[in-house]
Amino acid sequence: MSRKHPGRFHIFIPGPTNIPERILNAMHISSEDQRNPEIPDLTIPLYKDVKKVFKSEKGTVFLFPGSGTGAWESAIINTMSPNEKVLIYRFGQFSHLWADMFQRLGLDVQIEDRDWGTGTPPEEVEKTLKADTNHEIKVVCVTQNETATGVTSHVEDVRKVMDACNHPALLFVDGVSSIASIDFRMDEWGVDCAISGSQKGFMLPSGMAIMCVSEKALEAHKNAQLKRCYYSWEDQIATNKDGYFPYTPQIPMLRALQESCNIIFDEGLENVFKRHHRIAEGVRKAVLEGWNLKLCAQDPYWYSDTVTAIVVPEDKDAKEVISTAFNKYHLSLGAGLTKVAGKVFRIGHLGDLNELQAAAAIQGAEMAMIDSGISVKPGSGVAAASEYWRKSI
Ligand SMILES: Cc1ncc(COP(=O)(O)O)c(C=O)c1O
Incomplete structure (x- = not known):
């Protein structure tokens, strides 16, 4: 990224993903x-x-x-x-x-x-x-x-x-x-x-x-x-x-x-799948237990291990979360497309990443939500995700 954004830019859209x-x-x-x-x-x-x-x-x-x-x-x-x-x-x-x-x-x-x-x-x-x-x-x-x-x-x-x-x-x-x-x-x-x-x-x-x-x-x-x-x-x-x-x-x-x-x-193909599941579970814990927000996926049968779409409260605009995350925290989140534009933002968690990288995305999304007037408890997302990651193998 340019000198405007020193340090690593965090890319958490569901593709393109980080290139090792x-x-x-x-x-x-x-x-x-x-x-x-x-x-x-x-x-x-x-x-x-x-x-x-x-x-x-x-x-x-x-x-x-x-x-x-x-x-x-x-x-x-x-x-x-x-x-x-x-x-x-x-x-x-x-x-x-x-x-x-x-x-x-x-x-x-x-x-x-x-x-x-x-x-x-x-x-x-x-x-x-x-x-x-x-x-x-x-x-x-x-x-x-x-x-x-x-x-x-x-x-x-x-x-x-x-x-x-x-x-x-x-x-x-x-x-x-x-x-x-x-x-x-x-x-x-x-x-x-x-x-x-x-x-x-x-x-x-x-x-x-x-x-x-x-x-x-x-x-x-x-x-x-x-x-x-x-x-x-x-x-x-x-x-x-x-x-x-x-x-x-x-x-x-x-x-x-x-x-x-x-x-x-x-890494082993099966381990790749397990890692994706583990990271995804942590992100879902952040959304559901930390932030008390809803997933777009309506039932655990449909949960995706590569991308999580998060529904913002009805009177809030997910586009503001995405632009704040990009401009202020140097974090790219996925936008809600067509029917769900403004209603959801997405965290892509696939490819070359681990728990602490995902924690950065959770933390950045959380700060951007608070800045956008969404009432979530500071630190609650990472707290929920990290508890899960610490305790699960
Ligand atoms: C599920 C799915 N199908 C198809 C496409 C289109 O792929 P591409 O943008 O590589 O042409 C995408 C792109 O994100 C996708 O997520």
Whole structure:
């Protein structure tokens, strides 16, 4: 940050997240010839490692320049034909944008609106799929982590009901703010397209669409009629098998992604999930027990371990909290988006962070709330979180 803000700037939006120095160092390299014979030494092991993060042996990984939005598009245009039917539950800005993209690409989208603060309801999915006796629904979408509201949906529960109905639809999962931070099991949960981006759990700068697709998705791809070019899978498959790309790849990002996988495996994937849960629990204690405020997530079933959306009292403005936090305390908090603008602010707690970093975010948010006229007891947030962190393992 500039000299206006000496010391570390605290970034607590739910992505981009902190970039570890090991990753910054890995990216800091001179240009490399993208066709040099040593490139496959980087890329072939990298595809394998990324697959491990998705918990997949059978899947195929694609790495595109882009972002999570590009991965959405790639999944759709590579597996679907015009006017095919999609089932999606909408309960936040990102599930909304995903539904909107399906519509703009010419699909027949069954949008089921749910309260913001809830997620994809497995029992409703079951009813809808049971009624779909002609199997018109080709894709079921689950936003594993709705970043706008801090809500995690349970992919495994949706898979169970799809199996119970014997429904052949593909299962798409938006894991942009969950993969590499919240447990995700591509093969075990029978996910067909899992979508992520570089700037969240992978701890990289934004700029890469990271996705894993199943054998079933590759089968669907053979007959998919939507037009595609840059984001097509066939060009990737033809070149990736030898470790190359159909265009000039972002080699520093690929090296950074390899370092990201190394960091994740050094800690252990399961430990990464546990750490995220522990930090998230501390943040929730601060909100619920310290500040006596409400979460946007309506029930513990929906609590997210990567982002917490905090509802401010009705007569207060969350935008003021966010601008005070930024200008006075050098802390970036996530804004409330569209429907919840001004009503919530968000603390992103994913990627490279620990309890004391999260404590700084809690303390900064608390000071900004008090400055904005919100009545919370000074020190109560950190007190509640730290009690939890001290006593839990
Ligand atoms: C759940 C979710 N899906 C999709 C996106 C879009 O990803 P990107 O901004 O990387 O294109 C985001 C971005 O924050 C997200 O949180």
